[in-house]
Amino acid sequence: MIETKRNGEWFQITIPNEWENYTVQDLFRKVWQAPKKQVHALRMEKRVFVNEKEADWTQLLRKKDTLAIRFFQNEALPYEAKFYDITILYEDDHLLVVNKPAGMDTHPNSPEQNDSLANAVAYYLQSKGEFRAFKHIHRLDRDTTGAVLFAKHAFVGALLDNMLEKREIKRTYLALIHGILKNKKGTIHKPIGRDRHHATRRRVSSSGQDAITHYRLVKVDSKRNLSLVQCMLDTGRTHQIRVHLSHIGHPLAGDLIYGGKPLFSRQALHAVKLQLTHPFTQESITCFAPFSDKPEIFPDIDPHQLP
Structure with a gap:
């Protein structure tokens, strides 16, 4: 697992053995396969540092170097915040997995709608003082229940979109x-x-x-x-x-x-189970979503026992 931590608005990564002799540019474009537009914005806005100095994007990284990226500045929430008592299955500084109940859209379908899961996530993050341009990575139908993955900032959202397209999110x-x-x-x-x-x-x-x-x-x-x-x-x-x-x-x-x-x-x-490899830490993440309306519909099945 890759060593990471948060320091205020900055996300810090300790460069592991396998990234030694990559340049900063290689890391963003080849390892993370980040969109050129986002990489360019990070570079122009001076939001990437190595060992507490503005990054030289062509310099080779060394083991134990500290890479810092400014991911966590406040942004406008993308949806109106509306309280709903949601169940969080997994959360860190980058990802959020929520157990969606029945009868709730994943996101608003019109400008005036404010009773979707995305509105509830906006309220949840706002209540924690996290004002982020979060996004859902996939959707569930209104009456389908279970695990929904959200990205808490745009950069990780782009990485997760790519992982979903490559079928790396199960x-x-x-x-x-x-x-x-x-x-x-x-x-x-x-x-x-x-x-x-x-x-x-x-x-x-x-x-x-x-x-x-x-x-x-x-x-x-x-x-x-x-x-x-x-x-x-x-x-x-x-x-x-x-x-x-x-x-x-x-x-x-x-x-x-x-x-x-x-x-x-x-x-x-x-949607009983969601599996992915964390795009930054390389940690294997498995989320099990309990049945919100059991036993009305589903028999006595333990999600953890499914292969």
């Missing part, structure tokens, strides 16, 4: 579906596009975007003719799990849009 879901699965595991690789007959629906479409869902049978509920399945995504299309499982004849229970029966007040889908 998301695991639990879905309760109609019918008994014949195969205990499988992969659904079908493109997903908009349904021109329904404004909010998606459908499997040859002209849609590539979408890959892996699934595994966890448990069978023979009395209710339901299967509990674990799903992992290689892509993050809108309604992906809902569309894919409906496409193979097993819509989610409670998902009226995609053929499910009204057994519950919402579709039975929960």
Whole structure:
């Protein structure tokens, strides 16, 4: 793990063995693969220091050098702050993972909306005196519960966006579906596009975007003719799990849009686990999201026991 600490507005990194003989520029562009625009801004604004001196971006770094980057200056919150009692699954100076409840959008869908998870995060950070240009890295549907990852500043947000695109952030879901699965595991690789007959629906479409869902049978509920399945995504299309499982004849229970029966007040889908390697410390992070409406929908499953 790479040694780091915060010092006021500055983030400090002790250069490890593997970064010796990189230049500062190499570190930003090759190791972190940061966007050129952000790297240029840091350089022009003199927000990068090495051993307490303004960085020479072409000088080779040495083991135990101290790299300092000014990440934590106050900025305007991107959303109106509105109180909601949210559950924090993980937090440090750069990342925040929140357990989203049902019936809440991940972010506002209009300028006047202020009851989304992003509004609640704005309030939470403001209450701690952290005024940051935070952003969500991925989204969950309004009635899907579970782990949502936020970046607390723009630079780490860019790194996380890149990690998500490269499938280095792993998301695991639990879905309760109609019918008994014949195969205990499988992969659904079908493109997903908009349904021109329904404004909010998606459908499997040859002209849609590539979408890959892996699934595994966890448990069978023979009395209710339901299967509990674990799903992992290689892509993050809108309604992906809902569309894919409906496409193979097993819509989610409670998902009226995609053929499910009204057994519950919402579709039975929960983002149960989020895994990533911290972009700065290289620490392995695994977050488990407890069920907020258990046992109404999900059976007695311990998220920590899932593979």
